Amino acid sequence: MYGNSTNIHSNSTINLKNLYISTFFLVDNWGAVTLSEALRVERKQIRKIWDLAWPVMMAQLLHTLMSIVDMWFVANLGDVEAAAAGTSTSFIGVIHVIPFLIATGTIAIVARLSGQENHESIASVAKQSMFLAMTIGIMVQMMAFLNLDSILKIFGNADLVVMTQAKLYITIVLVGIPLFFFNAATKALLQATGDTRTPLIIFVIMNLLNIALDYTFIIKLSWGIAGAAWATTISESVGFILMVALIYKRMFKGRGRASIGSFRIHGETCIRILKIGSFSAVQMMTRPVTGLIIYGIVLSQGVEAGAAFGIGGRLFNFVFIVLMGLGTATSVLVGQGLGKKDFDEVEGIVKQGLKLSAYNMILFAIPYFILPHLLIQQFSENQEVIRIGMQYLRICYMGVVFVIFPHILGGAFSGAGDTFPPMFASLVGNWGVKIPLAYGLTRIWHLETMGIWIAISLSVIVEGMIVIHYYKRGRWKQKVF
Numbered sequence: 001m002y003g004n005s006t007n008i009h010s011n012s013t014i015n016l017k018n019l020y021i022s023t024f025f026l027v028d029n030w031g032a033v034t035l036s037e038a039l040r041v042e043r044k045q046i047r048k049i050w051d052l053a054w055p056v057m058m059a060q061l062l063h064t065l066m067s068i069v070d071m072w073f074v075a076n077l078g079d080v081e082a083a084a085a086g087t088s089t090s091f092i093g094v095i096h097v098i099p100f101l102i103a104t105g106t107i108a109i110v111a112r113l114s115g116q117e118n119h120e121s122i123a124s125v126a127k128q129s130m131f132l133a134m135t136i137g138i139m140v141q142m143m144a145f146l147n148l149d150s151i152l153k154i155f156g157n158a159d160l161v162v163m164t165q166a167k168l169y170i171t172i173v174l175v176g177i178p179l180f181f182f183n184a185a186t187k188a189l190l191q192a193t194g195d196t197r198t199p200l201i202i203f204v205i206m207n208l209l210n211i212a213l214d215y216t217f218i219i220k221l222s223w224g225i226a227g228a229a230w231a232t233t234i235s236e237s238v239g240f241i242l243m244v245a246l247i248y249k250r251m252f253k254g255r256g257r258a259s260i261g262s263f264r265i266h267g268e269t270c271i272r273i274l275k276i277g278s279f280s281a282v283q284m285m286t287r288p289v290t291g292l293i294i295y296g297i298v299l300s301q302g303v304e305a306g307a308a309f310g311i312g313g314r315l316f317n318f319v320f321i322v323l324m325g326l327g328t329a330t331s332v333l334v335g336q337g338l339g340k341k342d343f344d345e346v347e348g349i350v351k352q353g354l355k356l357s358a359y360n361m362i363l364f365a366i367p368y369f370i371l372p373h374l375l376i377q378q379f380s381e382n383q384e385v386i387r388i389g390m391q392y393l394r395i396c397y398m399g400v401v402f403v404i405f406p407h408i409l410g411g412a413f414s415g416a417g418d419t420f421p422p423m424f425a426s427l428v429g430n431w432g433v434k435i436p437l438a439y440g441l442t443r444i445w446h447l448e449t450m451g452i453w454i455a456i457s458l459s460v461i462v463e464g465m466i467v468i469h470y471y472k473r474g475r476w477k478q479k480v481f
Contacts, residue, residue, distance in 0.1 A: 129186075162303065284426075298449065323404065
């Protein structure tokens with residue numbers, strides 16, 4: 001009996017030891033599997049982001065190259081034309097962000113419906129979105145036409161010749177504004193369903209056409225700055241035709257006529273789209289509206305300053321190519337993730353988006369800090385323009401580094417339908433910091449253009465800090481609309 005008891009005890013000890021060893025290795029293997037799984041999940045998330053982001057980046061790259069080529073053609077006409085083009089695009093830039101009123105709400109709603117695979121509701125939202133885009137586009141166009149002289153007074157006592165050229169450019173570009181609104185809304189629809197590649201093909205065609213028309217109208221036909229404006233309007237019209245054909249085939253499966261015939265305005269859906277998009281539109285308009293005021297302050301420093309600001313602004317567009325793609329991908333994936341209630345996936349997407357954005361900012365620090373003179377002198381031989389442009393790129397980039405937070409975290413907020421925090425951050429940064437500081441540093445402390453660049457840089461830093469604060473609170477994940 002005793003001997004059996006001893007054997008039992010011995011066997012129990014061995015079993016406990018084996019259990020302990022097995023448990024140890026189980027934990028160890030579990031840890032290894034977890035690490036491996038985490039890396040696999042990260043790679044999967046990066047791949048998801050990249051698959052959606054790269055077509056947006058390519059479209060943005062082509063648009064940026066087109067705007068650079070456009071500026072190159074215009075700048076070769078003279079510094080006055082370059083300043084006029086910069087002034088015009090500052091105003092048109094304000095109009096170009098108004099479609100976010102429709103696009104942001106559309107992406108938030110359609111992305112969630114896409115995550116739930118509710119295709120019938122997606123088609124319904126698409127019709128309301130396109131209706132809103134054309135209606136609001138026409139309203140904005142008419143208001144701009146009727147109030148253009150008053151609007152141009154924002155630039156203060158700017159050179160009269162510059163303002164005359166700017167008015168000509170703006171008047172022509174306004175012709176295609178409703179089409180621009182429609183193109184922006186339909187692009188958002190496709191992106192929200194996870195298709196960012198097809199719109200890329202259309203925008204490749206548009207941008208190549210724009211460049212070809214720039215050459216024809218400005219160089220061959222000597223239309224001057226009006227040629228650049230007509231090139232933009234005609235390419236937008238071609239884009240509209242192609243987008244209509246695409247939506248007819250893709251969204252309505254070739255049953256567009258029946259859909260149009262049965263179309264009814266659905267007030268509740270329209271209000272949902274506009275409610276989500278309203279804060280986003282205010283946020284997106286804040287930067288270009290304050291940019292108009294900043295441009296007025298810059299022009300008060302001379303035509304050379306205006307030319308440098310216009311050229312430098314076009315060059316800065318390259319920084320935002322990757323950020324635009326990552327921000328759009330973040331917005332879509334967050335919306336789809338919340339539709340599936342997969343919060344871990346959502347947070348992982350945001351984390352990877354920030355990481356990729358940081359790499360982008362490190363890359364572009366090299367040309368803007370070390371080689372700014374080589375960039376600016378491609379557009380002007382005027383040494384004063386080059387000096388001011390170099391100063392602009394270097395000082396502003398120190399703040400622009402923080403723009404990754406409004407873009408990526410802002411994309412998360414947009415995908416969640418919680419668009420108030422980015423708007424609030426933008427209002428504080430631009431109206432609370434940039435404008436008053438720019439006035440103070442130029443009018444009181446007489447720092448000239450350097451004061452303006454410092455104000456711009458600090459405003460972006462403040463905006464980024466506010467967005468981070470709201471993101472960490474986490475309320476955006478529980479947003480219901």
